[in-house]
Structures are given as structure tokens and as C-alpha cells.
Amino acid sequence: MSSTVRLLVRPVAILLLLAGTAFGNCTTPITASPSSISFGNVGLGVGLFAAHGFTLTNSCSQTVKINSFTFSSPVFGLADGVLPRYINGNTTDNWSIAFRPQAAQVYSGTLTLNLANFPPVTMNLTGTGIVSKGVASLSTTVANFGSVPIGTTVYKNFTLTNTGTASFNLTELNTYAPFQVTPLKSTVVLGIGGTFNFTVGYTATSLGPVEGAVNLVYNFLPAQGIDITATGVAATSVALSSFPVLPAATQGSPYLATLQATGGTGPYSFHITKGNVPGLTFTPATGTFGGTVSTAVAAGSYNLSVQISDSSQPHKQANVTVTLPVGPQTGANCNMITYDVPDTTTPMVALNDLGTGTYNPFGAGCPEPEGCEGGLYPGGSNVDPSSHAFDGITIGQGIQPRLADGTVDTVNGSIVFMGLGESATQQPFNDFMNVANGEPSRNPKVVIINGALGDETAANLQTSSSGYLSTVLDYLLPFYGYTPQQVAAVWLDTVDSGDNAGFSTDAETIEQELGMGNSNGPGIVQTLKANFPNLVLAYLGATNYTGYAEGVSTVLPEPQSYDSSWGDKWAIEDQINGTCCSYNGTNPVAPWMGWGYYYWANGLLARQDGTYWSCQDLSADGIHPVYPSGHLKIAFGLLNFLKTDPTATPWFLAPVK
Numbered sequence: 081m082s083s084t085v086r087l088l089v090r091p092v093a094i095l096l097l098l099a100g101t102a103f104g105n106c107t108t109p110i111t112a113s114p115s116s117i118s119f120g121n122v123g124l125g126v127g128l129f130a131a132h133g134f135t136l137t138n139s140c141s142q143t144v145k146i147n148s149f150t151f152s153s154p155v156f157g158l159a160d161g162v163l164p165r166y167i168n169g170n171t172t173d174n175w176s177i178a179f180r181p182q183a184a185q186v187y188s189g190t191l192t193l194n195l196a197n198f199p200p201v202t203m204n205l206t207g208t209g210i211v212s213k214g215v216a217s218l219s220t221t222v223a224n225f226g227s228v229p230i231g232t233t234v235y236k237n238f239t240l241t242n243t244g245t246a247s248f249n250l251t252e253l254n255t256y257a258p259f260q261v262t263p264l265k266s267t268v269v270l271g272i273g274g275t276f277n278f279t280v281g282y283t284a285t286s287l288g289p290v291e292g293a294v295n296l297v298y299n300f301l302p303a304q305g306i307d308i309t310a311t312g313v314a315a316t317s318v319a320l321s322s323f324p325v326l327p328a329a330t331q332g333s334p335y336l337a338t339l340q341a342t343g344g345t346g347p348y349s350f351h352i353t354k355g356n357v358p359g360l361t362f363t364p365a366t367g368t369f370g371g372t373v374s375t376a377v378a379a380g381s382y383n384l385s386v387q388i389s390d391s392s393q394p395h396k397q398a399n400v401t402v403t404l405p406v407g408p409q410t411g412a413n414c415n416m417i418t419y420d421v422p423d424t425t426t427p428m429v430a431l432n433d434l435g436t437g438t439y440n441p442f443g444a445g446c447p448e449p450e451g452c453e454g455g456l457y458p459g460g461s462n463v464d465p466s467s468h469a470f471d472g473i474t475i476g477q478g479i480q481p482r483l484a485d486g487t488v489d490t491v492n493g494s495i496v497f498m499g500l501g502e503s504a505t506q507q508p509f510n511d512f513m514n515v516a517n518g519e520p521s522r523n524p525k526v527v528i529i530n531g532a533l534g535d536e537t538a539a540n541l542q543t544s545s546s547g548y549l550s551t552v553l554d555y556l557l558p559f560y561g562y563t564p565q566q567v568a569a570v571w572l573d574t575v576d577s578g579d580n581a582g583f584s585t586d587a588e589t590i591e592q593e594l595g596m597g598n599s600n601g602p603g604i605v606q607t608l609k610a611n612f613p614n615l616v617l618a619y620l621g622a623t624n625y626t627g628y629a630e631g632v633s634t635v636l637p638e639p640q641s642y643d644s645s646w647g648d649k650w651a652i653e654d655q656i657n658g659t660c661c662s663y664n665g666t667n668p669v670a671p672w673m674g675w676g677y678y679y680w681a682n683g684l685l686a687r688q689d690g691t692y693w694s695c696q697d698l699s700a701d702g703i704h705p706v707y708p709s710g711h712l713k714i715a716f717g718l719l720n721f722l723k724t725d726p727t728a729t730p731w732f733l734a735p736v737k
Contacts, residue, residue, distance in 0.1 A: 155179060155182055216270075495566070565612075572676075590651070
């Protein structure tokens with residue numbers, strides 16, 4: 081080799097050495113941790129499938145594209161993540177996969193990550209399907225508490241017995257207001273012949289019939305439930321009409337809750353006769369708690385004795401006990417217990433409480449043709465216009481079980497109900513699946529699928545190139561064992577993150593993404609109809625209060641969350657007014673649209689129906705609901721909607737025999 085060549089080679093070698101240091105490993109850039117996953121024992125038919133997370137690390141400085149996943153066995157599948165996916169250089173990316181055994185046996189398989197321009201990455205997967213010989217037998221699956229005067233709490237006792245030949249574990253026991261059950265402090269193991277007794281309470285807080293449920297979750301058995309009903313009737317004397325367990329407070333943070341009374345002559349006064357929470361104030365004339373919880377207050381539940389007096393002479397009185405839970409700081413901005421209309425000192429009001437009032441941030445008026453009048457539906461009303469409602473009921477009555485090819489088959493077919501939305505939807509929807517799958521009144525033909533994914537925003541769901549809808553079609557539905565032709569109804573609970581143009585621009589963006597479409601393509605409901613030809617009902621949900629994200633997260637702080645619900649409202653009104661999204665005729669381009677469970681409330685400023693959001697209901701980012709309180713608020717709320725709404729009951733509830 082000549083000296084000239086040697087001089088040339090040496091700088092090149094040095095450059096390559098430096099490149100290896102600067103640019104990382106670009107030969108096999110993606111590694112998985114862990115490199116193999118064992119799912120352990122998983123019961124057959126438990127509804128929610130065992131899921132396991134893993135992290136992908138890109139050790140190269142350049143972006144790497146994951147084209148697809150290939151699972152060697154259909155019992156393994158994608159739980160969270162979107163494909164195709166781009167992983168930026170020198171970053172990590174989190175994924176989740178699941179195991180759905182089809183038989184009692186040991187399964188071994190692989191997951192292959194197919195990369196663009198790089199060798200594939202393979203992970204080994206194992207899991208064991210088991211059939212538990214334990215049998216969970218409830219003393220009853222239906223309970224009616226009867227007619228109960230407002231302010232009165234009644235109780236019913238239930239027994240769970242293992243009538244099988246092997247033990248099993250009860251891992252969760254839940255219900256939601258106005259019902260109560262003592263949560264499990266630890267897993268309950270029921271041996272052969274073992275029993276577990278529990279008590280459910282109902283406190284009447286409003287007039288009229290109430291639907292509820294108790295949900296029981298096991299380790300290797302399908303979830304079970306008890307269908308519970310009651311009727312609130314007028315109080316015969318002065319009584320507390322608030323739920324006796326108050327919204328949770330947070331150490332070192334402001335608090336707000338107001339007691340309500342009935343059964344006497346108003347106005348009422350309230351006096352705490354025993355107990356206190358240091359730092360809190362109490363206004364007897366209004367029954368309002370305020371102030372800031374002292375940082376010295378330990379986390380726990382505090383019982384307060386309250387005497388209620390009406391305005392008659394002599395005063396009629398009642399003595400009651402309320403419980404005030406106090407939790408620790410969460411990492412979110414727990415000082416933001418309410419949020420005001422921008423540029424005002426007036427708190428924002430939920431759509432269903434705003435009624436004929438108007439939303440007018442910045443004093444800019446309302447540029448939207450549908451108007452800025454409240455109510456879930458036009459005219460400041462929470463009731464769907466009769467013609468649109470009639471159509472929805474008729475459509476719901478026409479839903480039939482279908483085979484994989486879409487053929488109606490009332491014996492072997494299925495009705496797929498799917499949730500769509502971002503991670504704040506995905507996480508509580510998992511608990512909804514437990515609650516709904518255990519509901520004894522559910523039509524056994526109804527199959528519930530969680531199609532929500534992290535960052536499955538309205539913009540991403542609308543844009544076909546984002547990969548979200550194709551991930552649902554190519555991975556999630558097949559893993560559950562169903563096809564697009566079997567999807568009949570969806571809960572479309574999606575928003576956008578990072579929108580900061582303000583009202584009404586952000587709301588109009590959601591309106592267009594959901595319904596009429598924009599420069600990115602047709603609206604979501606039209607795209608869903610094109611991909612799910614038998615989809616006929618779309619229930620909209622908006623999202624929860626996110627004021628606690630103030631200064632913590634820029635993903636979806638208020639008023640973005642509140643404003644997005646206006647986009648849902650306007651998209652529905654566009655369909656009602658006939659300006660987009662035809663759902664009837666010989667060639668419908670969209671499903672019928674209506675409100676599902678609307679659950680936004682202004683933090684601790686409770687809605688008229690009692691709905692609120694405590695900082696304890698949400699995670700450290702102030703956005704994502706947490707288990708149990710945040711998840712169950714949504715899960716039981718959505719279940720009650722499906723059990724009572726006339727568009728849903730024809731197909732969601734089991735036919736009456």
C-alpha cells in the first residue's frame with residue numbers, strides 16, 4: 081500500500097470511529113426491554129386480557145420506522161401502540177401487548193418487529209391458558225332497594241360462595257354513587273365451599289328511579305355483577321339530599337363542597353356539631369365548605385356530625401353524618417379546584433347545566449352558526465329533538481348480531497360496541513369492560529372492544545396517514561376475534577391535545593374533524609362508516625375536567641377540555657340540521673350521532689346532578705383519570721347510560737323472555 085493510500089485511510093478510519101460514537105448503533109438500532117415476555121397463567125374468557133408493557137430503545141441517531149408487528153400466534157396481540165411508528169434517534173418508546181388464550185394449554189410464540197431498512201427484531205412470548213374449576217355463585221344477581229325517602233340510606237346483604245372444586249380470588253369489588261360498598265383492602269381468597277359476605281348501601285339523593293351495578297372481578301374467572309335499582313321518593317321530614325360521602329379533598333389544597341337539604345321549609349342552615357378538618361371553613365347559612373386543608377391533616381376519611389335546620393317555626397331539624405375523604409398531593413395542580421370563563425371571574429358551567437345560558441369567553445360574542453347557547457342539544461335543551469331521537473331509537477331497535485362477513489345471525493352472530501379515543505379514554509374504558517361484561521342484564525351477544533389508544537386524538541383518528549384507524553382495523557379487532565362488519569355502535573370519546581387557538585376556533589376544529597371534515601379529509605364519523613359498514617350509532621362523550629393540569633401539562637389544560645365539548649355539541653347539531661353526516665336513506669354516509677355519557681364538570685364545583693372532579697380522581701398530570709375513583713366514575717356512568725338510553729337499551733340489554 082502506498083504512503084498516499086495510508087494517509088487517506090487513516091482519516092477515514094478515524095471518521096468512522098467518531099461516527100460510531102456520535103451516531104450510535106445503526107446496524108441493529110432497536111432493542112426491546114424486556115427481550116422476552118411471560119404472561120403467566122391467564123383464565124379463559126375473562127374479558128380483559130393479560131397485558132404486558134415493554135420499551136423499545138433506538139440507539140441510533142436517526143429515526144427508525146417500525147412498519148408492522150407480526151405475531152406468530154393469534155393468542156398474542158397488540159394492546160397499545162400505533163403502526164406504522166417512527167422512533168426518533170436516541171429515544172425510547174413504550175408499547176403494550178396482550179395474551180388471550182383460547183384453550184387450557186401452554187402457548188409459546190414470537191413477536192417480530194418489522195423495521196424499515198433494518199433487520200427485524202424478535203421477542204419470545206409465552207403464556208398459559210387455564211380453566212379455573214372454581215365457581216363464583218352470588219346469592220342474587222338482581223336487587224331492588226325499593227322506594228327510599230331522600231336522605232335515607234338502606235342496606236342489602238349479599239353472599240359470594242365458591243361452589244366449585246378449586247379456589248379462586250376476588251380482586252375487585254366496586255360500585256358507584258348513590259350506591260356504596262366497602263372496597264377490598266386486599267385480595268379475598270375463596271377456597272372450596274368458602275363464602276364472602278358484603279353489604280351494599282343506597283342513599284336516596286334525588287327523586288325517581290335509579291340504575292346501578294355492583295362489579296366483582298376475579299383472577300381467573302369472568303367478571304360478575306349485580307344489577308341494582310332503587311327509587312328515590314320525597315322525604316317525609318328534613319333530610320340531607322347530598323350524597324353523604326363528600327368529594328375528596330387534598331392535603332394543602334383549597335376545597336369546595338356544598339351540602340343540600342330537602343323535606344322542610346327553605347332556606348336551610350347547617351351546623352357542624354362534631355368533628356373538623358383543620359384549615360377548612362364552613363358557612364352554616366349555605367352549608368358550604370371552603371378554605372384550604374392543612375398540610376398537617378393526615379390522609380384518611382373524616383366523619384363530621386351535622387345538624388340541619390329548616391326555616392319553619394319551630395325549626396324542624398335532622399342530625400346526619402357526612403364523610404370527608406382527604407388524600408395526599410398528587411403532583412397535579414390541586415389548587416385549581418374550579419376554572420373560570422377566560423377573562424372573567426365567572427366559573428365555567430357544564431353544557432347540561434348551562435341550559436339557555438350562553439358561553440362568551442373574552443366577550444367576543446359567538447361566531448358559530450349553531451350558537452353558543454348551552455344544553456347538550458339545540459335550544460338550550462338536554463333532550464334530543466323528537467325526530468332525531470325517534471330515528472336513533474328506530475336504528476337501535478334494528479341492530480342485529482352479525483357473523484364475521486356481516487350476515488345477520490341471531491344465534492351465532494355478535495354485536496360489537498367499541499370505544500375510541502386517546503389514553504384518557506382507553507384507561508377507564510378497560511374498567512368499563514369489566515363492569516359491562518359483568519352486568520347480568522347485558523345482551524350476551526354484545527361484545528365490548530377497547531379501540532382507544534394513546535394519542536388517538538380527533539386529529540389523528542381523522543387522518544388516515546396517522547395509522548390509528550388502520551391499527552384498530554389490522555391489529556385490535558382481529559386480536560379480539562371480530563371484524564369491521566360486526567361493529568354496530570361506538571363510544572367516540574376523543575379530543576385534540578395542544579390546541580391553543582381559543583374558543584371558538586378549537587371547538588370548530590373538533591366539530592369539523594368529527595363530522596363535516598376539513599382539508600385533511602372527511603370527518604371521523606364518515607370515515608368510520610366507510611370502514612365499518614354496519615356501524616349505525618355513534619355516542620359522543622367529550623372528556624373530563626383538566627384544570628388540575630394548569631402549569632403541569634400543556635397536553636390538554638382547561639379551557640381546551642371544556643371547549644372541545646362544544647365541538648361535539650355542534651357536530652351533533654350539524655347532523656340534526658341536515659348540514660352534514662346523513663345517517664338514513666339508501667346510502668348513509670355516517671352513523672346516527674348523539675350524546676353518550678357527558679361527564680365534564682367544573683372541578684369541585686359540582687353539577688346539578690352531583691358530578692364533580694376532585695384532584696384525587698386524576699393522575700399527576702391532572703388529565704388522566706385514575707383507578708378507582710376516576711375510572712369508575714366514567715365506567716359506571718357509561719354503563720348506566722347504555723342501560724337507560726332508549727337508543728341503546730334495544731341492543732345492549734338482553735331480550736326480555
